[in-house]
Amino acid sequence: xxxxxxxxxxxxxxxxxxxxxxxxxxxxxxxxxxxxxxxxxxxxxxxxxxxxxxxxxxxxxxxxxxxxxxxxxxxxxxxxxxxxxxxxxxxxxxxxxxxxxxxxxxxxxxxxxxxxxxxxxxxxxxxxxxxxxxxxxxxxxxxxxxxxxxxxxxxxxxxxxxxxxxxxxxxxxxxxxxxxxxxxxxxxxxxxxxxxxxxxxxxxxxxxxxxxxxxxxxxxxxxxxxxxxxxxxxxxxxxxxxxxxxxxxxxxxxxxxxxxxxxxxxxxxxxxxxxxxxxxxxxxxxxxxxxxxxxxxxxxxxxxxxxxxxxxxxxxxxxxxxxxxxxxxxxxxxxxxxxxxxxxxxxxxxxxxxxxxxxxxxxxxxxxxxxxxxxxxxxxxxxxxxxxxxxxxxxxxxxxxxxxxxxxxxxxxx
Numbered sequence: 045x046x047x048x049x050x051x052x053x054x055x056x057x058x059x060x061x062x063x064x065x066x067x068x069x070x071x072x073x074x075x076x077x078x079x080x081x082x083x084x085x086x087x088x089x090x091x092x093x094x095x096x097x098x099x100x101x102x103x104x105x106x107x108x109x110x111x112x113x114x115x116x117x118x119x120x121x122x123x124x125x126x127x128x129x130x131x132x133x134x135x136x137x138x139x140x141x142x143x144x145x146x147x148x149x150x151x152x153x154x155x156x157x158x159x160x161x162x163x164x165x166x167x168x169x170x171x172x173x174x175x176x177x178x179x180x181x182x183x184x185x186x187x188x189x190x191x192x193x194x195x196x197x198x199x200x201x202x203x204x205x206x207x208x209x210x211x212x213x214x215x216x217x218x219x220x221x222x223x224x225x226x227x228x229x230x231x232x233x234x235x236x237x238x239x240x241x242x243x244x245x246x247x248x249x250x251x252x253x254x255x256x257x258x259x260x261x262x263x264x265x266x267x268x269x270x271x272x273x274x275x276x277x278x279x280x281x282x283x284x285x286x287x288x289x290x291x292x293x294x295x296x297x298x299x300x301x302x303x304x305x306x307x308x309x310x311x312x313x314x315x316x317x318x319x320x321x322x323x324x325x326x327x328x329x330x331x332x333x334x335x336x337x338x339x340x341x342x343x344x345x346x347x348x349x350x351x352x353x354x355x356x357x358x359x360x361x362x363x364x365x366x367x368x369x370x371x372x373x374x375x376x377x378x379x380x381x382x383x384x385x386x387x388x389x390x391x392x393x394x395x396x397x398x399x400x401x402x403x404x405x406x407x408x409x410x411x412x413x414x415x416x417x418x419x420x421x422x423x424x425x426x427x428x429x430x431x432x433x434x435x436x437x438x439x440x441x442x443x444x445x446x447x448x449x450x451x452x453x454x455x456x457x458x
Contacts, residue, residue, distance in 0.1 A: 071435035144372035218348040312420035322407030397444040
């Protein structure tokens, strides 16, 4: 019965994704010939059509990628791929911890190999076609290597610890494992600005006294403590621009992409940061973390039950080995199958995110000129080739930010 449910949800997932993607492509193409009135005086028809073509191209790649992922998922589960790997590694490796770590590592490596061509295609074909890619093949491979090494250094101890807890901590192992996972995530967030991120990008202090003074005064008005303002060399990888907050407590810092600073004026940058500070003021980050950790606990409890059910393994194409721990199998099967069933929660997560974005926009409009934020957003839409005319259904299902027209209208009435 579970096999049937898995197949039905998987096919529904694929069908819905393809339906939404086709709606997005059709809607964007239908509105390709005219710039929406709200943007007609700021964005050219050429830029609007470029954004439409960029959106369409991304949708086509995403459809192929999702079908490929579904085929790989079925190959691992119902077609016996994971079963074959488990048996083979069991014959080759006697140490149980090493065997289970290798099983997880091989599965992740195979998934990475499948995803690598899509990443390369997006970067060197799609992004390059629209003038966004600035990454060289050497840098692409170097990033992949650094990510692999970092994943091994951080991920291996975490996974090994969770497997040990599952085997030795008794019926309440799930609470220990969840607590470890939470601590690991907080550790990564702490390491990210000073240890991890500098492995990939160069960060230099912002060398603009006027801008620095404006930003510190804005942060002070909003009750936000800062340890520094930094510029990241994002232009060595992409022409896309962005800015973000990172760090905890008094160690919080603001990071600008150099591409963003090259495009926006001081008023617009201040407005963009006021929006980000709106997330801080409304505690959106903390709320999202609380939701994430709570949902993770619920999923961990579900995993703890499923891992004891023989049908969970068998009906996903795997025969658990007798007399040997099957914790790695349980983890792999759970995280392979989970997205198939949780896909339908996407609209809820998107709605909650858009709600937060509206709140952050309203806060920014109170701290700075709404016109400056509108101007900044229009430039960012233009520079990033973001479609101004998304399909309403696709947008409601997926988009973490409100559609451009609705967002601008909201700010003009702020």
